[in-house]
Each structure stands twice: as C-alpha cells, then as structure tokens.
Amino acid sequence: MRVHKIITNSIDIRLWVRNTSWPAEAVNGKAQADFFEFLEANVKPSPTQVASSNPETLVWKIPEEGLIKINVDAAISKATSTIGTGAIARNANGSILGIFTKSYEGLTSPRLAEAMAIRNGMNLGVALNVGRVLIESDAESIVRSCSMSKNPPSDIAVLVQDCLALKDSFQLCDFNFVKRDCNRAAHACAKKALSCSLSGLWTTTLSLWGSSLSDG
Numbered sequence: 001m002r003v004h005k006i007i008t009n010s011i012d013i014r015l016w017v018r019n020t021s022w023p024a025e026a027v028n029g030k031a032q033a034d035f036f037e038f039l040e041a042n043v044k045p046s047p048t049q050v051a052s053s054n055p056e057t058l059v060w061k062i063p064e065e066g067l068i069k070i071n072v073d074a075a076i077s078k079a080t081s082t083i084g085t086g087a088i089a090r091n092a093n094g095s096i097l098g099i100f101t102k103s104y105e106g107l108t109s110p111r112l113a114e115a116m117a118i119r120n121g122m123n124l125g126v127a128l129n130v131g132r133v134l135i136e137s138d139a140e141s142i143v144r145s146c147s148m149s150k151n152p153p154s155d156i157a158v159l160v161q162d163c164l165a166l167k168d169s170f171q172l173c174d175f176n177f178v179k180r181d182c183n184r185a186a187h188a189c190a191k192k193a194l195s196c197s198l199s200g201l202w203t204t205t206l207s208l209w210g211s212s213l214s215d216g
Contacts (some may be wrong), residue, residue, distance in 0.1 A: 060182050065092045068130045071178075072121035072137050073186035074113035076192040081106050083113040086189025087121035089128055100124040100201045101193035114139035115159040117145060117190065122166040122173070127201060132172040136183065141176040 063069040072087045083104050089097040102120055107113065118137055125133045139145050145152040145160050152160040167173040180187065193199065 012112060021158045057216060058179075060185070062090070062094045063092055063134055063216035067092065067132045067134055067172075068097065068125065068128070069134045070121045070125055070130075071183050072117040072135060073183055073190045074109055074110070074117040074139075075187065075190040076110060076113055077194055078108050081108050082194060083107045083116070084190045084192070084194025085113065085117040085120050086191075086193055087117065088123045088185050088189060089121075089124055089130070097130075098124055098128050099189060100127075101189050102199040103193045109155065111139075111142065111153065111156055112159070114142045115145075115156040115163075118142055118175075119159055119162050119166070122163055122169075124201065125173075126166065126169045131170060133170050134174050134176055136170075136176045136178045136186075138178055138180045138183045138187075140177045143175045146175045 060071070068089055070087055070089045072085070074086075075084045079085075085102050085104075087100045089099075091097060100120055100123070104113075104116070114137060118135060118139075120164055121135050121137075122133075123136075135146075141153075142160075144158065144162050145156065149164055
C-alpha cells in the first residue's frame with residue numbers, strides 16, 4: 001500500500017494527489033502502521049463475506065462495470081467533541097482504489113458529520129479522477145437531501161450545496177442509501193479516524209484483498 005501526502009488542514013484533496021510520494025518520516029509511523037493493520041482486519045473479506053443474488057441479503061454489492069462506488073460514513077465521540085469520517089472507493093472488481101479519512105474537533109452533530117462524510121467522499125472521487133461515481137451512505141436523510149437538491153435542513157445547507165456543486169466534476173454522480181451492514185468498511189475507516197485522529201488519503205495497487213470485496 002503506497003502512502004501519499006497526508007492531509008491535515010484541507011478538505012479539498014485534489015491538489016496533493018498529483019504528488020508521486022510522501023516520505024514515511026513525515027507521518028506518525030506507529031499510527032500509520034496501526035491504521036493499515038486495522039484496515040486489513042476490517043476491510044479484508046472473510047470467506048463468509050460473499051456477494052449474494054438475494055437482494056434482501058445485507059452485504060456490500062460491487063458496482064456495475066465502469067462505475068466507481070464510494071462508501072462513506074461518520075463516527076462521533078461526544079466525550080471529546082470529535083467526529084471522524086471515512087470514505088472508500090472501489091471498482092467493479094471490488095478492488096480498492098483509494099481510502100480517505102479525516103477527523104474534526106469541536107463537532108458532535110450526527111447530521112453534520114454524515115454530510116461532511118459525503119462531501120469528503122465526493123472529493124475522494126475528484127482526487128481519483130473518477131468519471132462515473134455512486135456515493136453510498138447509511139444516512140438516509142442526507143442522501144435524500146443530496147438527491148432531491150432542494151430544501152436541505154439549515155444546518156447542512158452549505159454542505160449539501162457543496163455536494164451539488166461537486167456533482168459537476170463527474171460525468172455521472174448518484175447517491176444511494178444503504179443499511180449499516182452494507183457500509184461496514186466505511187464505518188471502520190471513520191471509527192479509526194476518530195480514535196487516532198489520523199487524516200489522509202491512501203491509494204493502492206491492491207490485488208491483496210481479492211477481486212470480490214464485500215462488507216456483508
């Protein structure tokens with residue numbers, strides 16, 4: 001897994017993706033190693049995590065050919081007034097194209113956290129130069145606000161407007177609500193971002209975790 005420049009202050013992650021690499025010394029080595037170990041344990045599919053033809057089965061489904069699916073989620077600690085967001089992009093083979101995590105201090109609103117996760121997921125798509133993207137979240141009300149493009153709640157209005165503006169960066173951009181059980185990888189990333197305050201984007205050349213990856 002190759003580590004690229006760690007983002008600490010900017011939500012817009014398009015700039016650094018042009019860089020070829022970032023010295024490992026610039027990153028907290030232990031936090032980085034722990035995070036990779038955590039991802040392998042939580043995103044790696046187990047033998048029982050296989051795609052099912054039953055539409056009622058709660059597992060992550062691979063996107064159609066030519067479409068990139070980005071799952072997003074948020075985690076919140078009221079004790080520390082911190083939120084963590086996670087986004088994971090995968091293609092029609094189930095291969096991971098990129099993972100983005102970011103933590104924010106001084107926030108505890110679930111709705112705000114989920115909206116920020118969606119915006120970060122869209123920025124991940126822009127950074128990866130994705131053409132056709134499906135953003136999946138288990139926050140139904142936020143997905144509805146982004147999909148309907150009208151009258152979002154006032155506390156997330158600016159974030160929804162940002163998401164709608166980001167849609168123009170793609171040839172196709174749709175939003176889809178999924179159950180939590182179908183969104184485990186993104187939730188795992190968000191929880192780890194929260195627990196270790198680690199923010200950054202990782203791109204991979206993975207065949208490491210196989211060609212059929214499921215959260216189910």
